[in-house]
Amino acid sequence: MKLRVSHSGLCAPVLKRGAPIVLAAMLSACVNYAGIHGDQHIARGGQFETDRSLAGEQGHWPASDWVDQFGDAQLKALIDEALKANPTIAQAQARIAEANAFAQSSSADLMPRVNASYSLTREEFSGTAIVPPPARGQWRTENNGLLSASYDLDLWGKNREGWKAAVSEAKASEADAEIVKLTLSTSIARAYNELARLYVLRDIAQHELDRRNQIDTITAGRIATGLDTQVERKIAQANVAASGASLKAIDGNIVTTRYELAALIGAGPDRGLSINPPALGVGDDVHLPDNLPADLVSRRPDIVAARWRVDSLVHEVNKAKAEFYPDINLSVAAGFDAFGFGEFLNAASRTVAVGPAIHLPIFDAGALRAQLKGRYAEFDYAVATYNQTLIGALTAVATRLAQIRSSDAQLVDAHVEQQKAQEADQIAIAQYKAGIANQLTVLNADVTVLNADQAVANLKMNRRDQQIALASALGGGYVDTSTDTLAPPDSAMQAHPPFVAAR
Structure with a gap:
């Protein structure tokens, strides 16, 4: 039985776990991780004031098929096509595969390692060194075959914690993929x-062009009867040209939006x-679900990713800390x-x-203390990121x-x-x-109806745009089904006495 001890770090107290094993004698002036801790605390959805802004209305959370509410089969088909073909989906899947591979690699540290080796060496041994005869001064061929096994006892959970960290990061990558899908869909x-x-604006513009042509025709008739002059005719013709330019600009925007959709x-x-x-179509009525702040943490993939x-x-x-x-190996x-x-x-x-090797x-x-401080700094940053993500999510829904409510109110007047x-x-026009x-009265009335038609169209489309954004803000049908709950640092340590959190 051989005992190998290497001294290369901070001192540790005499520890016990299971049967008494004396690992090392306590040294004076030991250094430990006392005084190193994190300062951030994870927020809960219910701690924020949301009763007035996010009052429950007995509504339903968006389902994964939330897009069906608009009754356009082509839109659903485009989203399905994108979820299969868009490169960002492939990138997200690759990140998941990478994270899972790392988790599998970390899990290997929990198991014994078995290796086999064979070597053949042809060597001339020194005739004056401490080499026994008959090898002294002779050429010899050495054959060496070895089967070895090692197992890290992981008494303090270092390897287990590393594996759990990798698993949580893999789960975060899965939630990231859901963020990509939701972002792409919306x-x-x-x-x-x-x-x-x-x-819709093109239809309005086309109707406006038709009206301008009608005014031009009426103006030509009035010139023949002496009611108007060529000045009014030129103004009418200029307005026809301006309406035609507006129509062509909308056609250009339609083409570029089509290109955007293709991308x-x-x-x-x-x-x-x-x-x-x-x-x-118009879409479903908008009613918020009850208990929204508390339930939102499992409905938004970005919050779930930050949580993991x-x-x-x-x-x-x-x-x-381990x-x-x-x-002990x-x-x-x-x-x-x-x-x-x-x-x-x-x-x-x-x-x-x-x-054993100790x-x-x-x-x-x-x-080691610097390394632990760095980990706590990363923890504090992750908690602050989670809290900010939660606040942003609540604000987005509100x-x-x-x-939407503002658009509804404006539409009544519009x-x-x-x-x-x-x-x-x-x-x-009749007058x-x-x-x-006169022509000025007609043009003023024409501009007023054009602005009113455009305002109604924009309000309707803005409202639907906000409906889509609200579906996204509510998670778009995503549900985190994991039963894991967040635990503060030291919890895993506390599960293995005599460790006590150093706060």
Whole structure:
């Protein structure tokens, strides 16, 4: 039985776990991790004041098929296509695979290691060194075959904590992938809604061009009767040209929006040209679900990802604390070592070694303490990031809801304005034909109805855009099904006495 002890770190007290094992004698002036701690505390959804802004309305959380509420099969097909073809999805999947591979690699540290080796060496031994005859001064061929196994007892959980940290990071990567999917889906829906807006504005612009042509025709007739001059005719023709330019500008925007949709899908620009004009409906009524602040933490993938990163740092902190305590590694090796081939497999050539190896940290000029401080700093940063993500999520929901309610209120007045503007425009055109109103009155009425039509269209499309954004702010149908709960640093240590948190 051999005992190998290496001294290369801070000192550790005499520790016990299970049967009494004396690991090392206590040294004077020991250095430990006392006084090193984190300053941040993870926030809970219910601790923020949201009763007035996010009052429960017995609504439902968005389902994964939230886009179906708008009744446009083409939009759903575009999103499905993007989730298969967009390179960002492949990037997210690659990051998940990388994180899972690292977790699997970390889990290997929990298991014994078994290795086999064989070497053949041809060597001339010195004739004057301490080499026994008959090898002295002779060429010899050495055969060495060895089967070895080692196992880190991991008494203080360092390897377990490293594995748990890697698993939590893998779960964070999975939540990141859901963020990518949700962001991509809502980006396509909002770009598609913008395409719908442009088509509605195009219809308004086309109608406006038709009205301007009508005014030009009426003006030509009035010139023949002496009611107008060429000045009014030139103004009417200028207005026709301006309306035509506006229509062409909208057509250009439609093409670029199609290209944007094609890029979001993950296809070339020609794919966007094959998209049919949208046929979006109004969508569902907007009602917030009850108990929103508390439940939102499991409905938003960005909050879940931030939560898992906090959890990963919890284990990283505990792993760094375990570095302050001794490592015990059990090893065994057996094989054959002989000169030549004839006696290689003889019993006399066998070699066997077995025993523990102990790494006892005594002094390292503060390296372990600095490492632990760094881990706590990362933990504090992760907690602050989580808290900020939660605050941002609550604010996003409240903001989207407020914008929807504002759009609803504005639409009431906008519809009244539109109706009255259309009535005034019809009266002005009739009076202009009859010769009892001038061209300026008609143009003013025409501009008023154009602005009213555009305002109603924009409010409707803005409201639907905010509906899409609200679905995203509420998680877009994502649900975190894990039962794991966040634990503060030291919790894993406390599960293995005699460790006590050094706060």
